[in-house]
Amino acid sequence: MNEVKNIRISQIINLLFFAALVVFWGFFYSAHLVQKEQMQLFLLSFGYLKEHLAYQGGFAVYLGEFFSQFFLFKWIAVVLTSFFIYQISYATQKVLAQLFKANLFLLAYVPAIVYHFLLLDKYYQLSGVIAVGLGIWTLSFYLMIKQPLRRYLSGLTLIIGSYWLLGGAYILLLLSIIIIEVILQFRNTIKKPGIQKVIAVVSVYLFVGILTPLLCRKFFLIDTMLRSYISAAYYQFSFLLPTPLLLVFLSLPVLILVYVFKQKLIPVKALKPVQVIFAFVLVIGFVWGSNKLADFNEETELNYENLVNQQKWEQIISLAEQKTPEGRKGKLALSLALAKTGQMANRLFAFSPSVNDFFIPFNIHGMAPLIANEPYFYLGLSNFSKMLCIETIESTPDEKSPVRVVKRFAENCIIDGQYAVAEKQLRYLKKTLFYSTWAKNAQKIIHNEVLFNEHPLWKKLRSQKVKDDFYFQFERNDLALVSLLRSNPQNKMAYEYLMCWYLLHKDFDEFLKYLPLTNTMEYAVLPQAFQEAIVYIKTLFPEVPEGLNEYKIDQDVYTNLNKYAEEFQQGGFNNPEEMKKRFGETYWYYVHFTKLEDE
Numbered sequence: 001m002n003e004v005k006n007i008r009i010s011q012i013i014n015l016l017f018f019a020a021l022v023v024f025w026g027f028f029y030s031a032h033l034v035q036k037e038q039m040q041l042f043l044l045s046f047g048y049l050k051e052h053l054a055y056q057g058g059f060a061v062y063l064g065e066f067f068s069q070f071f072l073f074k075w076i077a078v079v080l081t082s083f084f085i086y087q088i089s090y091a092t093q094k095v096l097a098q099l100f101k102a103n104l105f106l107l108a109y110v111p112a113i114v115y116h117f118l119l120l121d122k123y124y125q126l127s128g129v130i131a132v133g134l135g136i137w138t139l140s141f142y143l144m145i146k147q148p149l150r151r152y153l154s155g156l157t158l159i160i161g162s163y164w165l166l167g168g169a170y171i172l173l174l175l176s177i178i179i180i181e182v183i184l185q186f187r188n189t190i191k192k193p194g195i196q197k198v199i200a201v202v203s204v205y206l207f208v209g210i211l212t213p214l215l216c217r218k219f220f221l222i223d224t225m226l227r228s229y230i231s232a233a234y235y236q237f238s239f240l241l242p243t244p245l246l247l248v249f250l251s252l253p254v255l256i257l258v259y260v261f262k263q264k265l266i267p268v269k270a271l272k273p274v275q276v277i278f279a280f281v282l283v284i285g286f287v288w289g290s291n292k293l294a295d296f297n298e299e300t301e302l303n304y305e306n307l308v309n310q311q312k313w314e315q316i317i318s319l320a321e322q323k324t325p326e327g328r329k330g331k332l333a334l335s336l337a338l339a340k341t342g343q344m345a346n347r348l349f350a351f352s353p354s355v356n357d358f359f360i361p362f363n364i365h366g367m368a369p370l371i372a373n374e375p376y377f378y379l380g381l382s383n384f385s386k387m388l389c390i391e392t393i394e395s396t397p398d399e400k401s402p403v404r405v406v407k408r409f410a411e412n413c414i415i416d417g418q419y420a421v422a423e424k425q426l427r428y429l430k431k432t433l434f435y436s437t438w439a440k441n442a443q444k445i446i447h448n449e450v451l452f453n454e455h456p457l458w459k460k461l462r463s464q465k466v467k468d469d470f471y472f473q474f475e476r477n478d479l480a481l482v483s484l485l486r487s488n489p490q491n492k493m494a495y496e497y498l499m500c501w502y503l504l505h506k507d508f509d510e511f512l513k514y515l516p517l518t519n520t521m522e523y524a525v526l527p528q529a530f531q532e533a534i535v536y537i538k539t540l541f542p543e544v545p546e547g548l549n550e551y552k553i554d555q556d557v558y559t560n561l562n563k564y565a566e567e568f569q570q571g572g573f574n575n576p577e578e579m580k581k582r583f584g585e586t587y588w589y590y591v592h593f594t595k596l597e598d599e
Contacts, residue, residue, distance in 0.1 A: 006104040010093065013279075017089060017109060021082035021116065024290055030074050031302035032122055033081055037071035038309065038370060038404040039396070043431040055223075056216060057131065057167020057231025064127025064233065072434055081119070084129045088112040091136035092252060098143040099180065100259050106278050107258060111136075111251040113286055118244055120294045122302075123397065128234035132248060135169030138162055139176050139252070152201060155181075156208055163212050167231025168249060174209040175253040178202050183260060236397040297327060304333035305371045309404055313337040324351050329371050331357040336375050344496045345527030350585035355504045355596060358497060361474045368392040370404055379494050380464030380484055382412040384472070401428075407435060410442065415462050419446045464488045478502065478510070485517070492521050503529060506591060508537050515551070531557045532587040539565075564588050 025033060042048070042065040052058035067084075071077035089112035096105045115132060118124045138158055145151040155177050163170035185198045217228040224239060232238045234245055304325060307316050316337035325331050335357045338344040360372040373388035389409040393401050410425035422442070429439035445451045445458075453459050467487040470479055481498040484491050495517060502511040511533060518526060526534075531553050538544045539561075564583050572579045576593045583589045 003103060006102070010104050013106075014086070014090060017112075018082055018086045020286065021085055022078055025081055026075065026078040028296070029120065029294060029299055030078055031299050031306055032120075033071050033077035034074055034306050035122070035302050035370075036068045036126065037077070038306075039400065039402045040065050040068060041401045041403045041406055041428060041432070042066060042069045043428065044433055045431050048431075055221065055231070056164050056213070056228070057233035059165040060127045060131035060134070060167055060169070060231075060233040061125075063130050064125055067130070068126055069433055081126065081129075084126065084133060085112050085116050085119070087133040088115055088129065088136060091133055091140060092255065094140050095136060095143065095176075095252070096255070096259060098140060099183070099256065104275070105259070106275055106282060107255050109282055110255070111248060113282070113289070114244065114248055114251065116286075117289050117293050118248070120290070122298070123236040125234060125236060128245075131166040131169040131233050132172065135162055135166055135173045136252060139173055142177060143180070155205065159205065159209055160212055167233040168229065168245070170209070171229070171249040172252055174205060175250065176256060178205050179253050179256050181205075183256070232398065238398070300325070301327040301329040304330040305369065308333045308336060308371055308374050313340045317341065317343070320351055328356065328360055329369055332360055332371060332375065336378065339493050339496060340378065344500055345529050347528070348500050349529055349532075349587050349590050352584070353504060353590070354594070357504070358501065359474065359477055362388050362391045367395040367397060370402060373408060375497075377408065377412065377461070379481070379497065380461050380466070380488070380491060381480055382415050382461065382465060384480070386412045403429070403432065403435060407438070411458070414442060414446050415458050415465070422446060464491050464494070489517070489520060495521060496527075500529065503533055503587060506596065508533070508540075512537070518551070526551055526553070528557075529587050532561075535561050536588055536591060560586065561588065568592065
């Protein structure tokens with residue numbers, strides 16, 4: 001009766017644990033998962049599988065990439081990730097049940113929770129979770145072999161096989177097998193011949209476990225010593241060994257030892273109260289760790305980056321209306337979304353902008369962000385977009401080609417008429433599950449100019465290409481925007497980027513220089529930011545230049561300026577927070593309360 005009750009309790013806890021994982025990853029941290037799909041290029045070909053089987057841990061990497069390709073869809077990503085984390089706890093329970101003939105093992109959740117915490121760091125890979133889970137299931141299979149000699153021989157085979165297929169998870173398997181053999185031997189006998197047998201078995205296992213990576217490195221692998229033992233399946237920076245990963249490998253052997261000495265450490269009468277207390281500790285630890293170790297600012301940034309990839313411009317603006325983005329990726333996404341929806345010149349200053357919002361420099365430390373090329377692409381600066389695509393590919397920590405960047409690079413080559421180069425990228429994309437149809441359609445278009453001219457985006461971007469050469473300076477991206485306008489005076493998006501660039505830099509001379517182009521942009525009403533800038537500039541002249549009076553300004557703008565001036569002169573200049581509440585969405589507030597580096 002007690003055993004049935006424990007089984008039911010264990011099933012309920014398993015269900016609750018899986019549900020907790022789904023809730024956390026689904027509602028609080030899904031952007032990290034979705035971006036994992038963009039950071040790889042999984043090919044559906046035997047050759048690709050063969051490449052992965054040619055190095056240690058490659059099979060785990062292959063499985064991780066295979067399942068990560070489905071992370072294109074948020075809830076599939078959430079369910080799969082939660083399932084693989086849950087599998088670690090479930091497999092651990094099975095191993096402990098085989099060893100100790102019980103059904104309620106709360107400590108079995110510890111390795112899974114630790115790996116859940118590790119995945120909060122974007123550099124830990126899904127393949128590592130899969131490898132650890134398979135390593136524990138391999139141990140469960142090992143325990144099913146009752147005949148000692150067959151078990152020993154199977155153990156050696158499983159250790160070598162798990163090393164090659166799963167990489168570092170073989171350490172977990174090796175240490176667990178050694179401890180289990182000691183336990184099994186001492187359960188049967190403590191006589192001297194039994195002890196000698198244990199020493200012999202343990203020595204052989206250790207010898208094989210230590211020697212296998214060394215021999216592989218000597219004859220098969222061209223790799224570092226660290227990576228020869230751990231493999232590339234766990235952490236994107238393969239030249240580093242994160243300490244928490246070792247804790248995962250040691251967790252199951254330690255748990256087995258804990259349960260061996262459990263009865264001696266904890267009296268039977270105290271067992272239930274201890275389990276209740278530990279269950280409470282697990283829940284608190286899961287909640288606290290998920291909140292403390294998660295980088296929710298980065299999650300927000302990645303969410304904006306993913307939305308740009310999905311071209312969900314209105315959703316980006318809606319998010320920014322709830323809370324103005326603070327990171328560079330979020331700000332870039334917002335400015336691009338405003339430009340793509342025709343709202344930049346009207347609403348930019350409602351979101352507390354800065355001079356660095358439009359572009360991200362390609363010479364930053366670490367990996368060039370996936371989003372960095374996006375504004376250049378949509379503006380028509382395909383060469384800059386390609387440059388940043390290459391920078392992203394070459395700066396990935398695991399030397400993989402992100403599928404998102406390969407696709408964008410191919411688009412740029414098509415727009416530039418570099419069809420031979422585009423074909424090379426399309427050949428890769430045609431071997432993928434979710435991009436093959438797109439690649440096949442793109443291949444048809446590049447061989448048919450009629451189809452190309454029917455493509456709404458590519459045709460437009462080709463017409464907007466820069467036709468003259470200029471020296472690229474990130475600090476002077478306005479020169480690139482001017483070149484775009486010289487090549488295509490109807491490039492309204494480039495014009496609004498240029499004018500808002502000058503407004504952000506408070507460069508009124510250049511703003512006025514290009515202001516007459518508003519007459520060719522078919523504005524029904526002069527954009528709000530332009531109107532506010534014009535009326536402010538008028539206050540700087542003792543006598544207003546006649547040209548400025550040609551632009552129609554709404555009466556509401558003059559009324560708001562008078563209110564702003566009155567508040568500012570009555571002490572508002574010393575109270576920026578109060579001024580922000582009333583006038584934070586105006587260009588005047590930006591001029592007076594946002595400091596540039598040279599001010």
